[in-house]
Amino acid sequence: MNNAEKIRFDAIVVGAGLAGSAAAMVLAREGLNVALVERGQKPGGKNYFGGAIYTHAIAEVLPDFMERRPPFERPVTEAGFWFLAEDGLTRATVQGGKLDVEPADAYITLRADFDPWWAEQAQDVGAFLIPKTTVVDFIRDPAGQVIGVQTDRPQGDIYAPVVIICEGVNNLLTQKLGLIDHDLEPSHVALAFKQVISLPAETINARFGLPDNDHGLAVSVLGDVSLGLPGMGFVYTNKKSVSVGLGMMLDKLAEYRLRPYDILQRYLEHPAIAPLVKDGQLLEYGGHLIPEGGYRDMPQLYTGGAMVAGDAASMVNALHWEGTNMAIIAGKLAAETAIDAHERGDFSAQTLSAYESRLREGFILKDLKQYRNFxxxxxxxxxxxxxxxxxxxxxxxxxxxxxxxxxxxxxxxxxxxxxxxxxxxxxxxxxxxxxxxxxxx
Amino acid sequence: MGMKYGDAFEAKELPQDLKESLPDVYVDDLLMTLKYFIDEEKAHLWIKDHDVCERCEDKPCLTFCPVGVYKLGHDGRIQVAHQSCVECGSCRVGCPYRNIGWELPRGGFGVAYKFG
Incomplete structure (x- = not known):
């Protein structure tokens, strides 16, 4: 194949999740030709979380996001901890105050709705979404610098001088590139699993003490929920459903030979939880890994022609439920670094090392470093x-x-x-x- | 480092009362809520070496997989129902012997969350 026939872009983003679409948006807005490669039928189809999304991060990438009608479920107007004993529940939640603002600090969302909208914001400014396409490897020049990706499509090679890897927790591409020398550790990942349970909005409001559909609850549940093992439950109120689930360390699930769905069912049958979901209909069950190793599991964040952002780079602060915000900000910072590299016409590791410096200036690496022992x-x-x-x-x-x-x-x-x-x-x-x-x- | 897990793996038991407090859920009832685009031509999960599974006493994959992909066949071999996989990665990471081959499904195939 000669040069003219090659599929070329200015940048490739692998994965249309929170980090990937943020990166694509920032790149495309600068007029760069961006391929946003997504393995699912559409963005969000593979993504899964509790969960809530923080607006400070969205606003950094898309200041007028509220006018673009994001598919939020409810604002988080009450947040905190529930402490579950075998026969009781103590609630420590906060409401009002800083939570009662517009736009809210965080919105409860469902990823199958949010992620397609988030990718659309990138497409609107010119990013080219390539769905149903799995990236299987990199294309490198003789010196080892990344100059593109191989996909599983026939004649599916795509070339670009810079690739931003936002592949999610199963960071096989990051490993393939040698940015980390081992796979995830079972004691450093939580397996999260949840049920989305349908209930009428009025029933949700009454049971959770919410005045109307514009109020929402997000809580972490500690105690009896995780059988005394390291783990944490959660409850989020969506518009017309509630998400109830928990995350437990994978090594413990394995060592104790526990079935996640049995543990979840036990939690749902707890005398303090069962009345909240009574007569609800199960809409969806699923599971996902969370990289909780934080700072100690971070890969090298860049190499010649490539950078890594989001879960693939272990950017999660488990205690504060942060990860989605880090992914968005990291995607943006990687994109800004790629834009600078284009201006210089230099995509070497040295130029892309500015990505790590940008991360160090912000809260992401500071927080992850601070919480490294948690x-x-x-x-x-x-x-x-x-x-x-x-x-x-x-x-x-x-x-x-x-x-x-x-x-x-x-x-x-x-x-x-x-x-x-x-x-x-x-x-x-x-x-x-x-x-x-x-x-x- | 990465490979220490196999030898370090140690089966543990919950206190009896906690163990008995766990219900016995039929996972297929939960799977019915999931949408999949099934790849009939290619399995993205596989057992690398069945002899390793045979020597693995505890076979934790039979329990920790959140959608019950791994089952013990009548012949005592591990069977892999890759069609129900939600691509979480737990089996690849959690197998004490790293004996599970794991790839992403081909583009467009696999689980398609409706809520997520």
């Missing part, structure tokens, strides 16, 4: 998954019961409820190590 902390402190949620329910239950006894006894009982679960010096130690892991000390 995942490890949860591995070594399973008591946060059972002992403390259980204690909290017990303590509050006692606090708000009238026993007809002196209150001094009540506080002694509550104190005893903690210390028989966990010796006090251990409890203090737990709090210190949690603080250290979150502060990055």
């Amino acid at each position: 995942a490890k902390f949860l591995e070594t402190h399973p008591e946060f998954m059972d002992v403390y949620p259980d204690f909290l329910n017990d303590a509050l239950g006692q606090f708000f019961s009238a026993y007809g006894k002196p209150k001094r006894e009540l506080f002694q009982n509550i104190f005893g409820a903690l210390t028989h679960r966990r010796p006090l010096f251990r409890a203090v130690g737990d709090m210190i190590s949690m603080t250290r892991s979150v502060m990055g000390l």
